Amino acid sequence: MTEPTSRPTRQEETAAQFSEHAAGFASAAAHFSAESLKLIGELASVAHYKLAIDVATGPGFTAFEVAPYCDLVIATDPAEGMLEQVRRIAKERGLDNVEALAAYADALPVDDAAADLITCRTAPHHFPSVTDFLDEVARAVKPGGTFILADTSAPEDDDLDAWMNDMEQRRDRTHVRDLKHSEWRALLAEAGFNQNFEATTHVHMNVRDWSARTGVSDTDLEAIIDTWRNAPEPVIEAFQINRAEGPREDYSFSWPVFVTRTTKT
Ligand SMILES: C[S@@+](CC[C@H](N)C(=O)[O-])C[C@H]1O[C@@H](n2cnc3c(N)ncnc32)[C@H](O)[C@@H]1O
Numbered sequence: 597m598t599e600p601t602s603r604p605t606r607q608e609e610t611a612a613q614f615s616e617h618a619a620g621f622a623s624a625a626a627h628f629s630a631e632s633l634k635l636i637g638e639l640a641s642v643a644h645y646k647l648a649i650d651v652a653t654g655p656g657f658t659a660f661e662v663a664p665y666c667d668l669v670i671a672t673d674p675a676e677g678m679l680e681q682v683r684r685i686a687k688e689r690g691l692d693n694v695e696a697l698a699a700y701a702d703a704l705p706v707d708d709a710a711a712d713l714i715t716c717r718t719a720p721h722h723f724p725s726v727t728d729f730l731d732e733v734a735r736a737v738k739p740g741g742t743f744i745l746a747d748t749s750a751p752e753d754d755d756l757d758a759w760m761n762d763m764e765q766r767r768d769r770t771h772v773r774d775l776k777h778s779e780w781r782a783l784l785a786e787a788g789f790n791q792n793f794e795a796t797t798h799v800h801m802n803v804r805d806w807s808a809r810t811g812v813s814d815t816d817l818e819a820i821i822d823t824w825r826n827a828p829e830p831v832i833e834a835f836q837i838n839r840a841e842g843p844r845e846d847y848s849f850s851w852p853v854f855v856t857r858t859t860k861t
Pocket residue numbers: 607610611614615621627628651652653654655656657658673674675678699700701702716717718719722723724
């Protein structure tokens with residue numbers, strides 16, 4: 597008799613989807629040339645850190661950005677395909693202080709208070725529990741240590757928030773929720789982080805490229821394009837939606853990104 601195989605958890609399904617599309621993420625300009633990446637480098641550059649951890653590192657761009665200011669960066673992600681990209685790109689860039697390790701955001705592979713710096717960019721909106729993630733960062737970082745966070749964020753207006761999160765879920769079944777800035781501020785304070793910097797950057801994308809990175813089917817893509825075509829005026833304005841050049845109907849847009857640097861109390 598064969599052993600019954602247990603169903604993968606939602607976290608495992610998310611990691612499997614990212615593993616499958618890892619190469620696409622590694623070559624996506626929206627990921628490696630985003631304003632938030634440069635800003636994280638600037639925010640980190642004010643100090644030198646013995647041990648840094650980049651949570652949900654994807655192909656490792658944030659880990660590489662802070663690596664010049666660290667003795668060692670542990671780039672963590674549950675998707676093995678992403679960790680392969682980290683190792684490949686680190687080698688290409690000649691970075692020997694970046695180590696790739698498999699881990700979920702709520703189970704980082706270090707002792708309590710081990711890290712001087714923790715970073716996480718463009719990922720918490722995939723986590724099943726942002727509270728568990730923040731509690732884990734609070735455990736792993738030293739008191740007085742630095743936590744730099746950047747994530748796609750929803751506007752404070754409830755209708756815009758609903759439009760954006762609905763679109764995100766239709767394009768990517770691993771999407772959980774883009775939080776509002778007010779929600780982030782409250783959660784960070786609750787987990788024991790004092791904010792010393794906050795900004796909004798933007799990530800600029802085209803709908804077709806963005807959807808290709810998550811393997812949206814042709815039928816779903818046409819329905820998604822239809823929703824962008826019929827977006828109401830406040831949505832067009834909030835997300836800077838424009839008809840994109842090209843042979844096929846497409847739209848350019850930009851999502852807001854919440855960026856903050858905090859200190860652990
Ligand atoms: C958009 S990519 C991250 C990009 C990357 N941080 C950067 O700066 O370019 C999102 C990543 O989150 C990871 N991820 C999804 N769910 C996760 C979880 N529960 N714990 C840790 N990582 C997770 C995925 O495997 C994926 O690599």
